[in-house]
Amino acid sequence: MRGTFFLFCFTTLFPTLSVSIDTLTSSQSLPTNQTLLSLNAIFELGFFSYSNSLYLGIWYKTSIKDNDPTVVWVANRDTPLQNSIGFLKIGDKGNLVIINQSQKPIWSSNETNGSNPILQLLDSGNLVLKEANENDPTKFLWQSFDYPTDTLLPGMKLGWDLDTGMEKHITSWRLTNQDPSSGDFSFKLDYRGLPEIFLYNKDQIIYRSGPWNGERFSGVPEMQPVTDSIKFTFFADQHQVYYTFSIGNSSLLSRLSVSSNGELQRLTWIQSTQIWNKFWYAPKDQCDSYRECGPYGVCDANASPVCNCISGFHPKNQQAWNLRDGSDGCVRNTKLACESDGFLHMMNLKLPETTSVFVNRSMGLVECRDLCIRNCSCTAYANIEITNGGSGCVMWFGELLDVRRYPSGGQDFYVRLAASDLDDIGVEGGSHKTSNTVKDVGIIVGVAAFILLAFGIFILWKKRKLQCLLKGKTEKRGFPERSQDLLMNERVFSSNREQSDESNLNDLELPLFDFNTITMATNNFSEENKLGQGGFGIVYKGRLMEGQNIAVKRLSKNSGQGVEEFKTEVKLIVKLQHRNLVRLLGCSIQMDEKMLVYEYMENRSLDAILFDKAKKSSLVWQRRFNIICGIARGLLYLHQDSRFRIIHRDLKASNILLDRDMNPKISDFGMARIFGTDQTEANTMRVVGTYGYMSPEYAMDGIFSVKSDVFSFGVLVLEIISGKKNRGFYYANKELNLLGHAWKLWTEGNALELIDSSIDNSYSPSEVHRCVQIGLLCVQERAEDRPTMSSVVLMLSSDTASMSQPKNPGFCLGRNPMETDSSSGKQEESCTVNQVTVTMLDAR
Template identity: 75%
Template sequence: MRGFTLCLLCLSTSILFFSKPSISASDTLTTTQSLKTNETLLSPNGIFQLSFFSFNNFTWYLGIRYTIDHKKTVVWVANRNTPIQNFNAFLKLTDAGKLIIIDQSQKTIWASNQRTKNATFNNPILQLLDSGNLVVKESNENDPTKFIWQSFDYPTDTLLPGMKLGWNFDTNTETFINSWKVTDQDPSFGDISFKMDYHGLPEIFLLDKGRRIYRSGPWNGKRFSGVPEMQPVTDSIKFNFVENEHEVFYTFSIGNESLFSRLSVNSLGKLQRLTWIQSGQLWSTFWYAPKDQCDNYRECGPYGICDTNASPVCQCVKGFRPKNHQAWNLRDGSDGCVRNNELDCGSDRFLKLVNVKLPETSSVFVNRSMSVFECGEFCKRNCSCTGYANIEIVDGGSGCVMWLDELIDIRLYPSGGQDLFVRLSASDVEEDEARESSDHKTAKAIGIMVGGAAIIFLIIGICFLWRKKKLQCLFKMKSEKRAASLERSQDLLMTEGVFTSNREQSGENNLDDLELPFFDFNTITLATNNFSEENKLGQGGFGIVYKGRLIEGQEIAVKRLSKNSGQGVDEFKNEVKLIVKLQHRNLVRLLGCSIQIDEKMLVYEYLENRSLDAILFNKTKRALLDWQRRFKIICGIARGLLYLHQDSRFRIIHRDLKASNILLDKEMNPKISDFGMARIFGTDQTEANTVRVVGTYGYMSPEYAMDGIFSVKSDVFSFGVLVMEIISGKKNRGFYSANKELNLLGHGWNLWTEGKALELIDSSIDNSYSQSEVLRCIQVGLLCVQERAEDRPTMSSVVLMLSSETATITQPKNPGFCLGSNPIETDSSSSKQEESCTVNQVTVTMLDGR
């Protein structure tokens, strides 16, 4: 019968297609059955399903999907690079245990890889397990090591519990995960992959087109050295790493059957662990990388230590100095550090660094039987050894890893890192010890002086009490004067603005204490060709921005504050103070400043494509922004804003987020700029009130424009306006539709409620966009501009909704409409004018003056 069926398959695929029984509730497929495009295999407990799916009803894929969420998240795709072009296709299992997908023209679209060639089996079956593993096996075989084929050996973009990521040395095969070409749209091979390098001491790298952008660090017995937060939890996620002569791999398991977790890479360059939140019916980001500047591979170069709690983040190991001082001063530490003194093998010493991510271990010496003491002695005798450490940290530490080259990609953690011993010349260690001894003596002397001073003050106090009655009248008079002086000081603090009023709260030093290069005025004049008109990049409310080139060849952007601009010393100090502390790829980088008499200038990195508004609202240029670039810009702005609100050392409210304050580099990556109006919040502070409303009408939230109340939700509103503008290519201010009462937000809201939201998309964008992606962005944008601040999402939720196709997104409520009285965009932070602000038919008139 089996042979007859095969003949029928060869002669007429269509006969087989219509005659075989339907598989809709089973977990098993036999050689006499086929799985059609409208049929499903379901795992025994109904956790996973195997079925054909499509994003556009034109191209079809066979994949394994979760059934727990309504979007049926895809975790594995068979024919990811060879989509089916018609609906009439089916999956077949051959007698040789091979899976094939055949279309209606009898063409084989995809076939499974077989490690056993020309083999035949008694009764092979295809089964979908509750682990998400699709296996081909003999019908009575349950030993996983004897499976004929399994999907776990061929992951796509997702690592499920029980999957291995690594190498099998017996078969010389590698297992890794690779992103989709376009998240939520195209499952073919993308640019981002997560692969293990087994050379030296194995670790896993995140790669972008083969270029390393993040590494996990080596396994230390408990976790990866570069993931200190990777702590196993009872009945939750458990991590495992295996290395022997046959294989090396990483895997994880789930102790609680009701918990679902997966590790995936997306096309945006993110590695993320997602867990299913049953109560919220959504996938939540449990962990992700890279998450900050120090996660970037080789951020501080050889012998540099990256520390997110330092400013700048790159520091040299003691005994080393920056290799390129100029680049280092400009906060580019990629060239790393060099030794202060040459090594002398016989007398060298070792410096102990604690709580660090071990340097890259691809080419190191490894001995698992040595103790750390033996490792140190062995390293000391080997003049090529530059550092050493334990391999594992459990039970006091064991094993020896020894570096014979530069130490690259070291990172300092507050806790949870490892000990690393770095080779230094004896003179460097002696200088350090002498300095510590001197500091100890100084501290002791200061202690004696403080003690003596305390005695003196005690004597003075006694004398003061003795004469208290005699001087009471004079003391009362001085107290009154002091109170009046304090009141005047408080008034001054209130008028000085952000820089002064937040100094005590933020714990920051004076401007003079900031580690920021100061440029000579003549240097800036020369770089900008004496501020020539042809070097002018643009002009805002606070002055003109010029393009410049330093003598070394570096291009810069100079913000020259107008002498009569609204941004005085306070805003200038505020902008310097804020930006110098911020380190994120989606924030503009401040290189330095210049202060001379009445001239105040900020020197930024130069971004080739200037500001977003110059392209987005330009009829001839906006075609440069296809949908993928616009989506990338939206996500980049969101990540930058999330960093300001949550991930930076301070909670920062921008207060003037708009298209002209988004700069684009040569690859159209967005960077948030202009922090002159920003405010620092305390960690427990949620909102504040101001008597001076600053910002740009059209981007201001209703509660801020009307009542002066601002919070992170004010920035979220501005971000929502930006999203709607990026999608439509139209400004919120000055937008007029057939209904003259509506601005862009109102127009977008009407289209959404009428089910016509796609009509909002810019006509200059071709049809290559993903409709689901555009609709998701519009929905997120409308959520951000809701009238009530408490209804708006946080930026962490926004980033999750934008980056995950499986995140559940609530329906938006009506937006807050904020309109100026005329269609010409005016920056309220730099002008004096009368405006009307309308919020759902309630109108208030404000006179704003700087």
């Protein structure tokens, strides 16, 4: 209902139209006192008024009651006409234009390339621009269905065109019956992971639909098709992801809308009573509120209290929990032990949030479980679709959020628990309930297991006997025995086993991608998808069938990163979980191909922006400072807070990736090393890394420690401040590189002169000065003089933290004659570290 509706009658010089006409030509215009009517008089287009402002809109002609039309689309919702004089016409550029009394356009649609366009209002409620001689009913130059307002009509799509980046969502009116301008509430589809739709209040999520399970959205068990009337559809491929619905009964009117008070409504028109009936709405109860019970909490509207922890978990904040506040969620009773863990089967659930999950539509539930149990980071799994007995695999790797239990109609869900917690829970989720039937089943299973074990031992004995026989014959013929440690003891890694000559990576606990899947995602590794290239291979952008964007690191066949480095990178990243570390989604080894699949970073690497004259101005000081702090937090996690103490050994600007919001993420762990908890340093016979970021003790003696990474971090800090590379930057007749230049400015009391000239004057001088000092403290020549990353994070976060004066940095003097890029493979370079010369082999 949209309140009082006015039509204005006045004389105009522009051509007028009969109400019965559904088409407007380029030589005609539609004044404020005229309308277009669809062919079967279902929808009407015209101007309507609220608060002395005029809007062009579409409303139901067939459901008008008491001169109160139901408006379903508004063209100029945020730019109304301020008086009763105006008109709609087709512009010179093939677009729609609303002209005011002064003959000035106040609203227009996108320009088209139409040569003779006409405007037509269809019975579907779609307002379309098309060529006058176009007979194909689906070919339009422009259509209103691409630009919904607060209402989704049958045939409208809510979602994304991934090829063009166009999003279609609905947004509430500012005030019901008074103001059709854009309100605070919107219903939007997120295509990442396993797509689902969110209801927002401004930028805050207030309700989640749950993912599509083949029949309905997981969080809408009431979403049952009305027999022969309403059919719900969800579609996803690499080109588009959308939700829509259709009406099978022509006499039924139904629409989905977002009200100005934030309610998502499915409305149907009741002809007998001449009213819109609220067929369904959300949020409708406490459990529809987003994340009502926090991480690992389950909301049940039929329970009291509504929040309960998943079995095997207990409230994180018991006091708040007792007061019926479950927002802090739950924590595990017992720490997971990986391979000995099991899974708790839960039923009738709304699946947890799925924007950051692993998805494989070709897997079954058994394969999904096997993959999840091998990956120690996997916290739960489920089928993607419930139709035909269930199909597809979705796995969660972090906290389980916004879980809800229904009396019926939800989905099966499997949560990872420690074996001891599963024993405590028993069959029904409480204590053990042993019965004679259970005992009988146990005996049968035990006997069957014994028989299978004996049979397996016999087969293994026969196999080994045959292998020994074949081995003897092979050696007699002069063929060498194949190496047993080619790649983790000759177990097949790829899902396409018969084509793979690589060995087992099961202990990497990571989703495995088929080579063909990655080939399709990257458009056969096309040049258009190429993101960058280093000494170890090329990185491509890809898009999985589910619509998720990925970055694929395809290692060069003659790359310096061999099997060991590949294994190291996979093993490390899969066990690391931090917001400032890049997330590894999976990997693949098939034939002679080694590939890593990462989350896609929209802004690519730091060096691509920081050292680009055209782009660096986007890095304002606050953004640079946030990047410095994010890198510091990520490095602190590696050195101190992760499950292992990890030395990165190749920290540099190109290995810092930036997400959509310019948050930094440390990447490329191919050269990383794991330290014991009591280990402080180690030696290597093979110095690897990047010239310009190496600490003196590492470059000269092969000694690396957490302080080696601190040195690299210090170089990064000074590069971020100055916008200049340490390697390749020389000052005063090529005598000083960036570290030397920064040190010179510091000793002269001119540290602020180091700041990038592209940064405006909005920076804080004290903050910049503090960062320069921290950078110089980190690049001091002696490792013992450098701070730890915990001290660095403290110094960055506090204006009052005490800091010592930096000593001489360990920096190179003079230009290296071999100007090669990092990661350039095996070369021989010479550099001077405070007058000491060292030769480095295998420089990256």
